[in-house]
Amino acid sequence: xxxxxxxxxxxxxxxxxxxxxxxxxxxxxxxxxxxxxxxxxxxxxxxxxxxxxxxxxxxxxxxxxxxxxxxxxxxxxxxxxxxxxxxxxxxxxxxxxxxxxx
Numbered sequence: 001x002x003x004x005x006x007x008x009x010x011x012x013x014x015x016x017x018x019x020x021x022x023x024x025x026x027x028x029x030x031x032x033x034x035x036x037x038x039x040x041x042x043x044x045x046x047x048x049x050x051x052x053x054x055x056x057x058x059x060x061x062x063x064x065x066x067x068x069x070x071x072x073x074x075x076x077x078x079x080x081x082x083x084x085x086x087x088x089x090x091x092x093x094x095x096x097x098x099x100x101x102x
Contacts, residue, residue: 009038010045019045020086033068039080040066046084054083 013019019042026038043051043066052062056079065072066080081087 009041013042013045016085019084023086036066036070036072036077037068039077042084043080051080051083055079 009022013022023035023038023042026035029035043062048059048062052059055062055076057065057076062080064070065076078088
């Protein structure tokens with residue numbers, strides 16, 4: 001019988017570029033919950049204890065913050081990204097560039 005194994009994205013995030021691309025694709029979905037899930041996958045790939053220590057959160061709170069039924073504060077998400085050496089990059093959407101009135 002063929003033996004199968006559950007595929008886990010965390011096992012395939014080997015470089016900062018892989019992680020940045022993975023999270024960028026998750027953002028494109030437009031679902032905040034999907035991005036939060038992806039951020040949790042990245043935190044597992046990097047080591048929850050390490051991410052927790054560098055964010056100042058304890059491990060249990062980090063797991064809770066990144067759980068599927070959570071709604072983390074933006075400040076917490078930014079802190080987690082910072083601990084991973086990442087940041088948001090805001091840019092105009094090509095098809096809907098609008099001029100901001102001053």
